[in-house]
Amino acid sequence: MSQSSLRVEPAPHPRGGAGRFGRGRSGLGRHAPAWLAISPSLLAILIFVYGFALWTAYVSLSASRMVPDFALVGLRNYERMWGQDRWLVAAGNLVTFTALYVVVTLAVGLLIAILLDQKVRGETPLRTIFLYPAAVSLIVTGIAWKWLLNPGTGVEAFMRSAGWEGFAFDWIIRSETVIYAIVVAAVWQQAGFVSVLFLAALRGVDGEMVKAARLDGAGPIRTYWSVIIPAIRPAFISAGVLLVAFALKTFDLVVAMTAQGPGYASALPSTFVYDMAFQRNQLGMAAAGAISILVFAAIIVLPYVVWEFRKSDAR
Amino acid sequence: MPADLNPSEMVAARRPATRAMLYVVLGILGLFFLAPLAVMVLTSLRPIEEIRSAGIIGIPQTLTLDAWRAAWSQACIAAVCEGLQPYFRNSLVIAIPATLLSTLLGAINGYALTKFRFPGADAIMVLIILGCFLPLQAVLIPAAQTLSALGLANSIYGLILIYTVYGLPFTTLFFRNYYVGVPSEIVRAAHMDGAGFWRIFFQIMVPISWPIAMVSVVFQFTGIWNEFLFGVSFTTGASQTVTVALNNLVNTTFGVKQYNLDMAASLIAALPVLIVYLFVGRFFVRGLTAGSIKG
Amino acid sequence: MDRSKSGLMAATALSALIALPVSAQDNSVSFLHYWTSGGEAAAVAEVRKAFEAQGGVWIDQAVAGGGGDAHDQVLRSRTLAGDAPGAAIPKASDAIEWARAGYIVDLEAVAAENKWDEILPAAFLPTIKLDGRYIAVPLFVHRFDSMWANAKLLADNGLEMPETWAEFNAAADALLAAGITPLAHGGQSWQDEILFEAVAIGVGGAEFFRKAFVELDQDTLRSDTMLAVFDQFRKLRGYVDANFSGRDWNLASAMVANGEAAFQIMGDWAKGEFSAAGLALGQDILCSGAPRDQPGGYAYVVNSLSFFSKQQNNPAASPGQELLAKVLLEPEVQLAANLAKGSVPAVKGLDLSSYDACAIKAAEYLAAADADGTLVPSVQGGTVNIASVRGAVIDTATAFFNSDMSSAEGVETLADALRDATE
Structure with a gap:
């Protein structure tokens, strides 16, 4: 690890007592309270996350159907899964969905936060309007979105009846575009929480830096772009990790809005895993899907997280 | 932070035309966010006959609160006809402890991992954060078997444990990214004065943590309140959570649909979460401002 | 901390109580199902009423969603964790797998006493029996086509x-x-x-x-x-x-x-x-x-109840399970429940005069298709394979x-x- 300014240097101590963690000469003793403090969480995570992930990895290599069966079949489940059109569609959707959902939600969340930060009147009611979607069950908001986006009942019908005959908005009924309709509702659901994370961060930005930039003659847009946004980077990690996790877990929304249709054009790996596990009695393949999701998550998130940690260490 | 240095003051749009634009953009965003709510409220106020005959989206010709009344205390969910009202208590006794516990543990983890950078602290942090991405459908069976082995099968304690553990990656992430901005000098100084790990935590860290604690509470309470997968697997009959009861009310596949009831029920089920937002909302943004911790 | 610890202990004690072997007087059955709304709920209420009138204790575990997927998910996690419900409604194909895995109790005594082989359509038997034993008790018959x-x-x-x-x-x-x-x-x-x-x-x-x-x-x-x-x-x-x-x-x-x-x-x-x-x-x-x-031709699905054992390979049915199994095929129960749900009874030869025209027609088709061997199990209903x-x-x-x-x-x-x- 790099030289962290945040590191508590335990060694030289005027009074010698140094609290509990300064007493020990060995590293272990010195850090004992911190270790002790995180150990319940760590133990729980090792069992409930990594233990179960290992279980899943094992099952993905097994012949399990309805109940776990520990006879190994090698990579058969993975081969069969990657040979299935349904999985290929789901995996493709995940890439598109994650990219769009994360980027658009971050952008909309940041935009809302910046707008709300302009000393607007009615900030509290506005904030609640942007937050409420997270509170209401997706099983039902998904139905409302389904109706709104269906050209026969929702926005398109409304615009046409209002006199705009050529208006078309039919993403949800077309296989090629249905995933964008899901993105719209998913952004709606989480942008409010992300904007609150950003709003909080914005209000913690060092005023001196902003003042200096303004005195240098930077306009508001430049000030945001080159001073304020870089300063709230930690909020981007929180929001980014959160959104990637939500993207991977998006389930109810798809089930309620499109039932994975048309056909299975809006299937996602999460719905695939569920269907294989509980509807089609293919536990082995479900596990293979779950492991693939984890690998996908690790590939997109790990480099970023490690890079970010290095950077914050270096500060 | 002195008021004259507030960055939002420094960059706040002042010209009338710009401010007008600002409100227009906020208005459009607001409409986008409110559209589904409008559909839901309007639907919940229409009689079901009207929805069937006049179409699913429409301005009510007859206004009625029947659906709201039914959803609260009359609608039949399987063999019990008491609406959603009996299930709120079940959700509260699970969501409140799990939210508080996961927030407290997240704070302790964030503190230990940023202010006591023992060897491997970053690696542990990465290990914990990766837990955010575990596909929970895949681990339902080992989770059920583990709870059963712990003697917690089919009990609210099992659910509290599950929600706490799977919330930890997120709450730890929140607190880590908050504490990373807290100047270490404060901790070091307290340390010099002989304060131990827990005293520094409770006397120095906790008082400045309210803002992020509120973020964590909002996040966890929302997530736990609406959780279905574990909620449905680990509760039975009368001890079901509101979300499970709501699902049973609205998510029928072969039964007759009562869309007005569905909408009213989902709005009623969301009320406790909205109350939490209102309760902590002001506190948490003002708190964050007061915290004014450098990023 | 202390509180949660005592909570854990209380929960342990509680689950130890639940795990006690079923006593001879145990007339309770926890029933996992997805019949939660409208006519479905009314139909379940009819069964419950009859079961309770004969001394049964009904524990309702309803789980809607996904046309039964959520039910299947709960059934799986419960059963594999050693906490199977007393009865559930798996698809016929799943009931067979549960039976092979050793989780379905033996109902042959009830079946013989109440002459199930005679009162049920012959075409149904292959989907509700495995190796000559009943693994499911039919309640509702739906037509898919x-x-x-x-x-x-x-x-x-x-x-x-x-x-x-x-x-x-x-x-x-x-x-x-x-x-x-x-x-x-x-x-x-x-x-x-x-x-x-x-x-x-x-x-x-x-x-x-x-x-x-x-x-x-x-x-x-x-x-x-x-x-x-x-x-x-x-x-x-x-x-x-x-x-x-x-x-x-x-x-x-x-x-x-x-x-x-x-x-x-x-x-x-x-x-x-x-x-x-x-x-x-x-x-x-x-x-x-x-x-x-x-x-x-007639594509049917039979909604049947299967009775589960908490322990693998322990086929002894509890008194409650036997009682519910018997109640399910009683003519009055079949008539009242199917009337409420919009399906037709699984039991042959009942008087359907209180049913609507479409149901009467469907029941006639059913009998005819059973007689000429053109009754086919619905794929969608999970009746086949x-x-x-x-x-x-x-x-x-x-x-x-x-x-x-x-x-x-x-x-x-x-x-x-x-x-x-x-x-």
Whole structure:
């Protein structure tokens, strides 16, 4: 690890007592309270996350159907899964969905936060309007979105009846575009929480830096772009990790809005895993899907997280 | 932070035309966010006959609160006809402890991992954060078997444990990214004065943590309140959570649909979460401002 | 900390109590099901009433969602964690797997005493018995290949209820020309599959259906008849409106009820929506089986209860389980529950005079199909084969219906998928 300014240097101590963690000469003793403090969480995570992930990895290599069966079949489940059109569609959707959902939600969340930060009147009611979607069950908001986006009942019908005959908005009924309709509702659901994370961060930005930039003659847009946004980077990690996790877990929304249709054009790996596990009695393949999701998550998130940690260490 | 240095003051749009634009953009965003709510409220106020005959989206010709009344205390969910009202208590006794516990543990983890950078602290942090991405459908069976082995099968304690553990990656992430901005000098100084790990935590860290604690509470309470997968697997009959009861009310596949009831029920089920937002909302943004911790 | 610790201990003590072996007086049964709303809930209430009147203690565990998927998920996690419900309603194919895994209790004493072999249709027995033992007790019988029509629309356009697919196509073309949507349909994969199944029985006949979807015979799956099935299925795609994607079946029924569309092909639970809209079955709404080019045929699903043991390979049924199993097949219970749900009784020869016209007709068809051997298990209902077969048929049907795949490609995809599904 790099030289962290945040590191508590335990060694030289005027009074010698140094609290509990300064007493020990060995590293272990010195850090004992911190270790002790995180150990319940760590133990729980090792069992409930990594233990179960290992279980899943094992099952993905097994012949399990309805109940776990520990006879190994090698990579058969993975081969069969990657040979299935349904999985290929789901995996493709995940890439598109994650990219769009994360980027658009971050952008909309940041935009809302910046707008709300302009000393607007009615900030509290506005904030609640942007937050409420997270509170209401997706099983039902998904139905409302389904109706709104269906050209026969929702926005398109409304615009046409209002006199705009050529208006078309039919993403949800077309296989090629249905995933964008899901993105719209998913952004709606989480942008409010992300904007609150950003709003909080914005209000913690060092005023001196902003003042200096303004005195240098930077306009508001430049000030945001080159001073304020870089300063709230930690909020981007929180929001980014959160959104990637939500993207991977998006389930109810798809089930309620499109039932994975048309056909299975809006299937996602999460719905695939569920269907294989509980509807089609293919536990082995479900596990293979779950492991693939984890690998996908690790590939997109790990480099970023490690890079970010290095950077914050270096500060 | 002195008021004259507030960055939002420094960059706040002042010209009338710009401010007008600002409100227009906020208005459009607001409409986008409110559209589904409008559909839901309007639907919940229409009689079901009207929805069937006049179409699913429409301005009510007859206004009625029947659906709201039914959803609260009359609608039949399987063999019990008491609406959603009996299930709120079940959700509260699970969501409140799990939210508080996961927030407290997240704070302790964030503190230990940023202010006591023992060897491997970053690696542990990465290990914990990766837990955010575990596909929970895949681990339902080992989770059920583990709870059963712990003697917690089919009990609210099992659910509290599950929600706490799977919330930890997120709450730890929140607190880590908050504490990373807290100047270490404060901790070091307290340390010099002989304060131990827990005293520094409770006397120095906790008082400045309210803002992020509120973020964590909002996040966890929302997530736990609406959780279905574990909620449905680990509760039975009368001890079901509101979300499970709501699902049973609205998510029928072969039964007759009562869309007005569905909408009213989902709005009623969301009320406790909205109350939490209102309760902590002001506190948490003002708190964050007061915290004014450098990023 | 202390509080949660004592909580843990209390929970441990509690679960130890729950895990005690069933005592001889234990008349309680926890029943896991997905019959949560409207007529379904009313039907369950009828069973509960009768069970409690005879001294049973009913513990309700309802879980709706996904047409039973959520139920299956809960059943799986509970059973594998050693906490199986006393009774549940797995699909027939799953009940067989649970029985093979050793979790289904033995009901032979009740079955023999109440002469189940005689009172149930012979065609049902293969799906509810394994190795000569009952693994499921049938409660509701639903027909999947039912067709519903708006009587006024048909009359206005000089049409009758079509009996063959050729007649259906002619009627649909006439309606299209008159600017009316011929077929109300909800584009969700399971609804697409119901349509496909109805076409397969109607075009190919019961024997073809059985060979293709029960025996999974590759020659039948790749036959010209199957090609004709896909051709007709493709034709139906032209008869639905533009905005059918994702629509709930209930709203498709509303289209027929409101005269926006003429026909709907949907299981007999659709009746509930028409009745709720205040329409008279048999008069305002016409009902029949889906069109058929071959005589006979009836795609059924039996909703049955299977009785579970908490411990693997411990087939002793509790007194409560035996009582509930007995109650389920009592004529009054069968009549009252099926009337509430819109299905027909599984028990033969009951007096259905209190039922609606469509149900009486369905029961007559059922008896006739049972007699001439054209009763076929519905794929959608999970009555045939293993769960992965059902999934493969759904995938193919919905992929075909929502793309411009050719019939030949459809045949190929289906046959390949079914071959792989049984690996």
